[in-house]
Amino acid sequence: MKILGAQGNPCATTPHIFLVQLLLLCLCSLFCTGFSQSNPTKCPGSSIDIPSPFNIPGNSSISRNPGFDISCDSTGPMISLGRKQYRVLGISLLQGYVRVTGHTVYTQCQQNAGPVTTNFIDLRGTPFTFSPTLNKFTVVGCDSMAMIQSPDVTSRYRGGCVSFCASEGSITSGTCSGVGCCQASVPEELKVLKLEFTSIRSQLLQSSGSLGNISKSSSAWCSKAFIVDQGSYVFSRDHLDRNLTNLPMVLDWSISGGNCSEARSAPQTYMCKENTDCYTVANNTAYRCNCSAGFTGNPYLGCQDIDECKDKNKYPCTHKCINRIGGFNCTCPMGMTGDGKKQGNGCSRDKTLLIAAGKFHMVLYLLPFEMNC
Template identity: 35%
Template sequence: MAKPGCRETCGDLIIPYPFGIGPGCYYSQGFDVSCEDNHTFMHNSSSRVEIYNISLLGGQVRANTLIASKCVYKNGTTTDGWASTDTGRFFTISSKANKLTAIGCFTLAFLGGYNRHRAGTGCLSMCLDQQSVDQSGQCSGMGCCQTSIAPNLISFNITFDDRYNNSDVVGFNPCGYAFVAEQDWFRFEASYLEDNKFTEKFKDGVPAVFDWVAGNQSCDAAVKNRSSYACISKNSQCVNSPNATGYLCNCKDGFEGNPYLEDGCQDINECKNPDQYPCHGICSNTIGHYSCSCASGTRSKDPKISPCSPNAASEKTKLTKMFIGIFLILQRLQ
């Protein structure tokens, strides 16, 4: 749900507020995005970061990061390319969802970043020949390595150690690569070591998960400043982000929509969705809730859980009426 009067999509991607395209359509600087040939980019990022998906509830975006590469060719020429990503103060690269990955033989990659302090990590990928490359698809250190990254990084650079290069294996592995990507997305293929097949396949970068927050304060601090407080829907609530330093907005239980917009959280009619909100009796929607009751003459300990069944008094009444009916019929036959 975009801000009223603003563009809602770019290609197939929905752009929900606080994100927005154009002046007046986003919450604050950092949430402004651009739409170019049906592709969405973080407008204020110093890196060319393309957004693939935006999650309001989880406070995450799925976007691309660039690949660093270092090559040594048979003719003796070398290329050395580093990669840098900077997304601004409301976005951090997710340390839970991503890994630093390096591909190559004799490839030592470093990631240096900033999260109010300088932070860094690295991993070494080795292989003496093609036969020693791991063929299982895993990053075991033989042709591919992976390691965790520090939390709350707002920017990072990827570089290589010059003491390690591919000169001894240039016949089958001229290049080494390194990148930060979604760990569940990547599966190593030994063919990535050949020529520059990896960068040809992923020339636009690789997907990674970024955490975002509406503000860098806690909920207790944010709610005191109403002029900048982002949770403006009447039925919204503030939640401290489980993944980053700051807060997010959610709709309260029983409501759905966009908590960052006025009247953005609307009542859920639970009775129209019995698979998610079960009722084995008579369903009645109320604002923010729903009730479920049994029809007259039936009962259940909880009709949201178990079906309603005739109560004992009702069964006794039915039997009495049946016997009276039989008696009257027999009287007429005599």
């Protein structure tokens, strides 16, 4: 049975139907607005994305993961590590790191005493480690040997470097060569930053009674040591005299629960969703997820197919492109052969057809002569 409008037109809309449609539209608008507001991915007033597995207050669309909670204050996202809060500068899903600032710059000024051990940053019990590829352990000073102590009783040190100054004139801004500033690699899987400062001057006096090439005035400057994003720190001569603050640092993160094989055996807690790949990290004790080839999105929520054929700027085919789930196919026009890909063989004239066509023309050319004979 058809519902007729005022003019008997089945496509016309009566006032009652129009009101019902308007009401549904308003309800949908309210629902959609409320949904988007109740599941934020940014702190208010901040442009920094907080993707799953990280979670901010009010986002109920994703499961909560221990150690990944982000809080919001008036300046943006913050993350709590131990007893200290760090400001979040950015999060990478693909490379698995979070960039933060607000960490401690260790300072030691009593250089004439024996070795001095500092308080330490402890990331044990969190999903984070100090990134060995994106950070540098850095020491600023003119009488400094700073060593990273190992929490393992079987080995005392895990790394460190020495910085000295033969004279004030030998200090050059812009480089950490060991004069006024030194840098060393951050050890793999480092979770505890505990430092030991030693005065080079004191060690030389104790061992040989001579200062060698170390300036007598070098101990006037305090020594500073810190882990810093290697792409963000440039040494300057005035860093010897002033406090250093707001230095960025990079922390690698991973999902606890064993390696990929072990994590898959517990599907109720396995974090890699549809169309994703799992890869093991952290000495075979944890894992991260990435979208499979041909898919995009957040691997901790599920990845969607990329329609390569729609991107005109990256159109992959020389002729026709056919999208498929997880990839695409290129086809060549009739009479041409090849893979049809711009980054492949493309399309070219089919030589077998050209030869066949040539033979056909030859037959047509010779046929009248044979008939005359």
